[in-house]
Amino acid sequence: MENNPALCKAIEKAIAASPQQRISFANYMELALYHPQHGYYTTGAGKIGGAGDFVTSPHLCADFGELLAEQFVNIWEIMGQKAPFHLLEMGAGQGLIAGDVLAYLQRQYPDLFEIVEYTIVEKSPAMKQYQQRRLTQWANRLHWRTWEEIAPESIVGCCFSNELVDALPVHQFLLENGQLKEIYVTTDFDSSFIEIAAEPSTPRIAEYFALTGIELLPRDAGATHLYPDGYRSEVNLAALDWLEKVAGCLKKGYLLTIDYGYPAQRYYSPQRHKGTLQCYYQHWHHDNPYIYVGKQDITAHVNFTALESQGEFCGLERVGFIQQGLFLMALGLGDRIAALSTTPGINISTALQRREVLHGLMNPTGLGGFGVLIQSKGLSEGEQKQILKGLKMPNS
Ligand SMILES: C[S@@+](CC[C@H](N)C(=O)[O-])C[C@H]1O[C@@H](n2cnc3c(N)ncnc32)[C@H](O)[C@@H]1O
Structure with missing residues (x-):
């Protein structure tokens, strides 16, 4: 799918420069939307409205x-x-x-x-x-x-x-084998962006659930899990x-x-197991942030x-x-x-x-x-x- 090549290069560079050759999803979203030269919101103002990608109330x-x-x-x-x-x-x-x-x-x-x-x-x-x-x-x-x-x-x-x-920009997390993992973005052999799950980059992700009264993982070892393995969603620390x-x-x-x-x-809700991430490209909405990179909006509820x-x-x-x-x-x-x-x-x-x-x-x-x-x-x-x-x- 058609990406902004200069932005993809900039994201690849950020990934290559990071200690473990991966950046958090929040970092990826920040670059995709707000990279100082090539980000979605940086490269023009015509994104909103009938001729853009999405319409807001004032439009x-x-x-x-x-x-x-x-x-x-x-x-x-x-x-x-x-x-x-x-x-x-x-x-x-x-x-x-x-x-x-x-x-x-x-x-x-x-x-x-x-x-x-x-x-x-x-x-x-x-x-x-x-x-x-x-x-x-x-x-x-x-x-x-x-x-x-x-x-x-x-x-x-x-x-x-x-x-x-x-x-x-939001962090994304995943429950894997009863553990809280964070989604990171890295590059595949063909330079496409792929996800990996690893230890959270910050304790603020776990703290966020305490802040909002959500018990993502049971406190007692033997208790039943409310959230299924593979459950993923977002955390908006920004x-x-x-x-x-x-x-x-x-x-x-x-x-x-x-x-x-x-x-x-x-x-x-345990049923909302894929989170709320949404992308908007010419009034079409879907959940793949790795296509139309720099040309589509990425949002979370x-x-x-x-x-x-x-x-x-x-x-x-x-x-x-x-x-x-x-x-x-x-x-x-x-x-x-x-x-x-x-x-x-x-x-x-x-x-x-x-x-x-x-x-x-x-x-x-x-x-x-x-x-x-x-x-x-x-x-x-x-x-x-x-x-x-x-x-x-x-x-x-
Ligand atoms: C989805 S648009 C909404 C625009 C407008 N409020 C409307 O209703 O049509 C989001 C706007 O927030 C700006 N923005 C994103 N992050 C921001 C931040 N941290 N501080 C100020 N503006 C920001 C974007 O550049 C863009 O102008």
Whole structure:
């Protein structure tokens, strides 16, 4: 299958340079996606959207960013409508959310627009360049920063991400003869990439299960194994490090994490014995990360329990967890759908098309089934008592 040859060479070089001629799967995924010259996300910004490999919510319509903006306004109100109010977007892709949020605030909530400070943290230089080109009109409202440039406890407002955590490199593990092994990548005689299982590269992999309340191997020698031999899945240590960084930068406010995933018990269900690794190439998804190397996205579902538990360690309170469809409905998606039948002069086929797009945001078997995890830090007792608009159920 067609690979990026320069990237394959770079990965082969990394393997050859490593002490045991093998790199962890996490290292492989990091190189495949983010190698500074040849990685999937480094070689261009056109990967997302209809002409790319996969579609995210903001690529369906501006309503996603606008409804998020409704949540930010509500957060600003809860926090006393003070300035400064920061929005920190992490992993902004083509910058659609930033454009939609800022345009909506300018139109509908000029008071917040006047004082908002919008910052993007973006790892891919190609994506960053694309964002800067797309968002020139907001240049006086918008900054790009690296984590090193953001001072600890400097953010007052809301940090958020959409489909960032699923794009972080994961370690893969395997249960073999009742032992926890890690998957490494090495090269075969014909230079193709192959996997080998060996001792874990870090004790953090075993510790991760304690963090999320999963007993992968029975503690007592004689006890029956819940997980079958050959069971494999992923562990997202990068997500824990990321969360620690965000929590460290947040002084007061909220963290919203939107992504696909499960709570730990569902994630590590014994039946899900092949894990959740997914690759996306021109809207085709499959589970082979060794084809289309550098030309396809590689992702893993998010373990929301791990984010909650790690958050507690880092001083974040769990505010709530809700499906994206319900979250957006609470923020006004239903009203937008209902308004279609009363919009004067709207053409019927435009109305039907728009209805389909809006339904796409809440379809429980698609984007609507994503999880929205909300955590907070530094809020007063009074602020903590207020229920966020996106978490309010009808009639609550
Ligand atoms: C799947 S895309 C999602 C883009 C966008 N949020 C959307 O919804 O369309 C993941 C984005 O996260 C960026 N990214 C990956 N790892 C990152 C990190 N550690 N810090 C900041 N951005 C990161 C990628 O370059 C890409 O822009």
